[in-house]
Amino acid sequence: MAYRALGTIASIGLCSLTMFALAFPLDCYFLQSSGCGSGASFCIDDTEVCDIGYSKTVDTGCGRTGPFLSSVHRSCYTITDTVTHPCDDDDEPSQKEVIGCHDGNGVCCYGTKTWTRDIGYMSEPSGAYCCDITVQ
Amino acid sequence: MMCVRPCLLMTGHLCINALALLLLSFGFAHASVLPSQPTAQDSHHGGPDRIALSQLIRSDWPQSGSIFVRYATNATRNHLEIGYDFGTGAWFRIWNRDTLGGQEPNGTHYSGTSISPSSKAREPSIGSDWWLDDVFPEIALASVLDDTRRDVHIEYMDDGGWRIIASLPRGSREPVETMSDHEIGRWGGPEGMFRDVIYIVRPDHTIESVTAPTRPTTSDPRVMTEVFDVAACSPPGFQVVETYPSAGAPMSLIDCKFIETGVRESFLRDRVMERAVTRRMETPTISPVISAEQANADPDRPAPVEGGSQSNNPGRWAFVGAGVVLVLLGIGAWWKARQA
Numbered sequence: 399m400a401y402r403a404l405g406t407i408a409s410i411g412l413c414s415l416t417m418f419a420l421a422f423p424l425d426c427y428f429l430q431s432s433g434c435g436s437g438a439s440f441c442i443d444d445t446e447v448c449d450i451g452y453s454k455t456v457d458t459g460c461g462r463t464g465p466f467l468s469s470v471h472r473s474c475y476t477i478t479d480t481v482t483h484p485c486d487d488d489d490e491p492s493q494k495e496v497i498g499c500h501d502g503n504g505v506c507c508y509g510t511k512t513w514t515r516d517i518g519y520m521s522e523p524s525g526a527y528c529c530d531i532t533v534q
Numbered sequence: 535m536m537c538v539r540p541c542l543l544m545t546g547h548l549c550i551n552a553l554a555l556l557l558l559s560f561g562f563a564h565a566s567v568l569p570s571q572p573t574a575q576d577s578h579h580g581g582p583d584r585i586a587l588s589q590l591i592r593s594d595w596p597q598s599g600s601i602f603v604r605y606a607t608n609a610t611r612n613h614l615e616i617g618y619d620f621g622t623g624a625w626f627r628i629w630n631r632d633t634l635g636g637q638e639p640n641g642t643h644y645s646g647t648s649i650s651p652s653s654k655a656r657e658p659s660i661g662s663d664w665w666l667d668d669v670f671p672e673i674a675l676a677s678v679l680d681d682t683r684r685d686v687h688i689e690y691m692d693d694g695g696w697r698i699i700a701s702l703p704r705g706s707r708e709p710v711e712t713m714s715d716h717e718i719g720r721w722g723g724p725e726g727m728f729r730d731v732i733y734i735v736r737p738d739h740t741i742e743s744v745t746a747p748t749r750p751t752t753s754d755p756r757v758m759t760e761v762f763d764v765a766a767c768s769p770p771g772f773q774v775v776e777t778y779p780s781a782g783a784p785m786s787l788i789d790c791k792f793i794e795t796g797v798r799e800s801f802l803r804d805r806v807m808e809r810a811v812t813r814r815m816e817t818p819t820i821s822p823v824i825s826a827e828q829a830n831a832d833p834d835r836p837a838p839v840e841g842g843s844q845s846n847n848p849g850r851w852a853f854v855g856a857g858v859v860l861v862l863l864g865i866g867a868w869w870k871a872r873q874a
Contacts, residue, residue, distance in 0.1 A: 479708075481717050482714060483713075487714070491713070493634070512612050512780050512783060513782070
C-alpha cells in the first residue's frame with residue numbers, strides 16, 4: 399500500500415514538473431550595452447561600450463537564465479578583436495566575448511572586452527548558459 | 535635578450551643558423567634586391583626566403599618545455615593567462631572571467647567559457663593559435679611566413695633586421711573559415727578583405743613592432759602599431775613580451791614560468807577549464823551581493839531588467855502552488871495508507 403502511495407506521489411510530481419516546464423519555458427537573459435555604434439561604425443575595434451543591464455527580449459548572442467542572485471559592477475570596456483556574427487547562431491565565434499550589441503538586423507557583436515571603469519551596479523543572472531530567447 | 539643571440543652561436547644552433555642565413559643570402563642575391571628597396575621580385579608566394587627566415591626564427595626556440603605567463607592590470611580587473619608547449623605546439627588562453635580556449639597536445643582545438651558546462655571541441659585550422667600573437671610575437675611571424683597561402687614581402691634592413699609585409703585577411707592571422715558572411719562582407723568580401731600587416735624584426739630575430747589596421751573601411755583603416763619589448767624571463771631564443779599591448783590598457787607581466795621538462799597535462803581541456811574556474815573565483819569583478827536598496831540607489835542604474843524577474847510571474851506561482859498542494863495530497867494519502 400505504501401509503495402502504491404509513493405508511486406502516486408512520484409507520478410503527480412513528475413506530471414506537475416513536466417506541465418510546469420511546458421507551460422513556462424525558462425527565459426534567457428542577454429547583456430545589453432551602450433556605445434555599440436551603427437552602420438559602418440557598428441562593432442569596431444578600440445571603441446568603448448558600457449553595460450546597461452540584461453534583457454530577455456533582445457538577443458545579443460548568448461546569455462544565462464535566471465534567477466538574478468548576484469549584483470556585479472556595471473562597467474565600461476574597450477573592445478578589440480571584434481567580429482560580427484548572426485545573433486541566432488549558437489556556434490559563437492571562438493574565444494570571443496558577447497559584447498552586448500546588435501545591429502537591428504540580426505547581427506551581433508563579439509570580441510575582447512578590456513575593462514576601463516565602473517559606472518555602478520547591476521543584477522546578473524546566475525543560471526545556465528543559454529543562447530536562445532527561450533530555453534525549453 | 536639582445537645578448538642571448540651571440541651566445542647561441544656558441545651552442546648547437548650554430549649549424550642551423552648558418553644554414554638558414556646561407557639560404558636567406560642566396561634568396562636575396564637571387565632576387566637581386568637591394569636592402570630596403572622592395573621590388574616585385576622579392577614578393578614571394580612560398581619561395582625559399584620566407585621559409586628560411588621562419589626556420590631561422592624557429593631554430594632559436596627551445597625544442598621542448600612549457601612556458602606559462604600571466605598579465606594583469608588594475609588589480610587583475612583585466613587578466614590574461616597563456617601557456618605554450620614547445621614540444622607539441624599545445625597552448626591555452628584564459629581571458630578575464632569567462633573566455634578560454636586552446637589546443638591540446640594531440641592537436642584538438644577547443645574553446646568555451648568557464649560558466650558553460652563544457653567547452654566546445656573544434657577542428658584545428660591554420661591560425662587558430664592567433665591569440666598568442668601579442669604575447670609571443672615570434673610565433674605570429676613564423677606562422678605567417680609558413681602559411682604559403684598568404685603573400686609575403688621581405689625587405690632586409692640596414693641594421694641587420696627585416697621588414698616584412700604580409701597580406702592577411704582582415705589584417706590578422708585569425709582564421710576566416712568560421713566567420714559569417716556579414717563579417718567577411720564588411721571587410722570587402724572574399725577578394726577585398728586582405729590588408730597589409732607590417733612586422734619589424736630586430737637583428738636578434740625578436741619582433742620590434744607590428745602595424746595592422748583596426749577598422750574594416752579602407753577609407754578610415756585606423757592603423758595601429760604595437761611595439762613589443764622583451765621580458766627578462768624569456769627562455770633563451772624566444773621572445774616573451776613584458777607588456778601586453780592590449781588596446782584598452784597595457785597589461786603587465788605578473789607571472790612567468792618556463793618549465794624545461796614540459797607539463798603536457800596542463801594543456802588538457804579539463805585542466806584549462808579548472809584553471810579558468812579558479813581564476814573566475816579569484817577575480818574581483820563580482821561584487822559582494824548588494825541589497826536592492828543599494829542597487830536602486832545608484833543614479834546611473836538603468837531601468838530594471840526588461841520583462842522583470844521570472845519570479846514575479848503570477849501564473850508561474852500558481853503552478854508552483856498547485857504542485858505543492860498535489861505533493862501534500864500525495865503525502866497525506868501515503869500517511870493515511872500507512873495508518874490503515
